[in-house]
Amino acid sequence: MTTPRADAETLPAAGLRQPLGAPRLRRTVRQRLLSHPLAVASAALLLALALLVLAVPLIGMALGVDSETPNLLTRMQAPSSAHWLGTDELGRDLLMRLLEGGRVSLGIGLIIAVAAAVIGTLIGLTAGYFGGRTDALLMRLTDGIIALPRLPLLIVLAALDVTKLGLPEQWAHSPLLGFWRIAVIITLVGWTTVARLVRGATLSLREREFVRAALALGARPARIMFVHILPNLAGPIIVATTLSVGNIILAESVLSFLGFGIQPPMASWGNMLTNAQEMMWSAPMLAVWPGVLIFATVISCNFLGDGLQDALDPRA
Amino acid sequence: MTRFILQRLAETLLVLLLMSFVIYGLIGLMPGDPIDLMLTADPKLTTADVARLKALQGLDQPLVDRYVHWLSAALQGDFGYSRSQSLPVWQVVVPRLWNTILLMGLSLVIALAIAIPAGVQAAARPGSLTDNLINLSAFAGMSVPLFWLAILMLMLFSVHLRVLPASGTFSVGADGIADRARHLIMPVLSLTLVTVGAHLRYVRSAMTEALRQDFIRTAQAKGVSRGRLLYGHALRNAMIPFVTVLALEFGTLFSGALIVEQIFAYLGMGKTIYDAVAGNDYNLAMVSLLLSTAVVLLSNLAADLAYAWLDPRITYR
Secondary structure, three states, X not given: OOOOOOOOOHHHHHOOOOOOOOHXXXXXXXXHHHOOHHHHXXXXXXXXXXXXXXXXXXXXXXXXXXXXOOOHHHOOOOOOOOOOOOEOXXXXXXXXXXXXXXXXXXXXXXXXXXXXXXXXXXXXXXXXXXXXXXXXXXXHHHHHHHHOOXXXXXXXXXXXXXXXHOOOHHHHOOOHHHHHHHHHHHHHHHOHHHHHHHHHHHHHHOOOHHHHXXXXXOOOHHHHHHHHHHHHHHHHHHHHHHHHHHHHHHHHHHHHHHOOOXXXXXXXXXXXXXXXXXXXXXXXXXXXXXXHHHHHHHHHHHHHHHHHHHHHOOOO | OHHHHHHHHHHHHHHHHHHHHHHHHHHHOOOOOHHHHHHHHOOOOOHHHHHHHHHHHOOOOOHHHHHHHHHHHHHOOOOOEEOOOOEEHHHHHHHHHHHHHHHHHHHHHHHHHHHHHHHHHHHHOOOOHHHHHXXXXXXXXXXOOHHHXXXXXXXXXXXXXXXXXXXXXXXXXXXXXXXXXXXXXXXHHHHHHHHHHHXXXXXXXXXXXXXXXXXXXXXXXXXXXXXXXXXXXXXXXXXXXXXXXXXXXXXXHHHHHHHHHHHOOOOOHHHHHHHHHHOOOHHHHHHHHHHHHHHHHHHHHHHHHHHHHHOOOOOOO
16 A cells, blocks of 8 residues: 555654553653743643632522523623623523523533543554554544545434434434534544554553563563553553543534534534624624634644643653 | 445445435425425416326325336436426536536646645745644635635725626637636635635644654655655655545535625526525426535545555555
8 A cells, every 4th residue: 555644643642651540740741841831831721710610609699600501681682780791693692502501511521531531542553553454444434524624524423313223202302412413423533643643642652661571571462551551652642632622612512503402402612603693783792702712712722732842842 | 446436436326326315305384395396377277276286296195106217217318307407307407516526626737736836835844834824824815714715805806996896607609718717716726725624724733643654764865856855755655544534625625615605696506506495496406416426425535536546555455
């Protein structure tokens, strides 16, 4: 097979000469990360946002507002002491909607990122360790998925009638279906980055002395993959997963915006913008806030991922 | 070389064939079917009528049989009728395909025209103010949600300044290039802004790698001018890894085109896919999905061939 593609992913892992858990390395990594002001600020912002969205019920009680009760008498109000950011097109408190939406968007971002990292790691380890035909087949699949136009496929997957797949009727009407459907379909196409990364690194690691030593001692493939190789890949996997959270939040928000993702009345930053285009004449701020939050969250994930990369892999 | 091209072309066609089956299966899982839609339009149809119509359309056959039937018709140029447009699917799709290729092509060219010089400058002075500013804007471009950026641009240029048309591919009555161009400005600009960041970072890292090579030091020692060093020696080598990753960006570019087409009501393939899926226009959805997959796969192929052409070290069996 003549695939003229350089394996850029083989490089990062080779830089880690010591497992992540070693105390001296851990200290160096922390120091390097702290010397990256944007990454530190991003981590702080993400942490603050996570605490805020977890505290939504408390905040709602304290302010005496919730995100669900529509009130047609108070539609599209300007910010006031009762509604700090004003109200939306159905008279619901905008701040509470934004926090609820953040809960959904951040939750989806984390769940999918972890699920995709697990799947990608398993596939990458298998392909890289066993090599040969297994590797060729799995990497063909991975490259194929990477090459496809992603959004059109996600739209079709999101439009599928789940009852035709044999799922029970009451499932199809449950409000949580939108949430889990998005989680599953983005995971289906999202594991490829980690898989390529892990596969590339495994290819070089399996030739190293400590792996050969383990092999000579009679360790089984599963033990070598998970006990000997995997710990060496912790750094690159953490970096790739952090970077993927941002992309996943973007994908979720665009699907929800287009009406194929999280379904109202459940709030997500994406579906809060669905109606914004029609209301940009009358209530422009409704279109501004959700976007600002998506932007801030995604750029923070990217800065943090970049900082982690510098900290964990100083050669890059 | 010819053999390599033929082999890659055959592979691409095989993937496309595989994808046509996957897409066919997925479309079959979309809500309802053509007869259900007739039923909602005409409640007088009986269950027996429905069964007879389904048999007539072959909808009672197994998936593989229906697929083979579809494929043999498609290979003879019959892609069926679009329910929503009342036109043969092919006639709906072809002009829209050109609209999308125009949108994607313009935006790619502009993005590269920005990303290559800026990435070279950033890599030439790592850690400088220019490098940091370029890096920051690349991150901003990669992180901004495209649909939100497009809405903000609409608010600025169409609502407040009233200088650009809010939607459409052309104005009714007005004809000519200037009108088409005015409708293209915002879609192209927004698509460029969100794709340029990734290109910038790729160019920068490929250039950084290239500038570390020994031949750069040699060239420098020989007294080669700065511009020639950067663009003649380093960039030529940096283009090789860059083209590889560029191939992976076509899918992203198409996804972006879908978003801007939807927001600016620009009649391209992306909007066609969206409308066809949302409106249960099965034939149109099938062909437009397959065609956009083909466009993306062929762009990948082109990038692979460019890679082979750029790197003389690679020999092909």
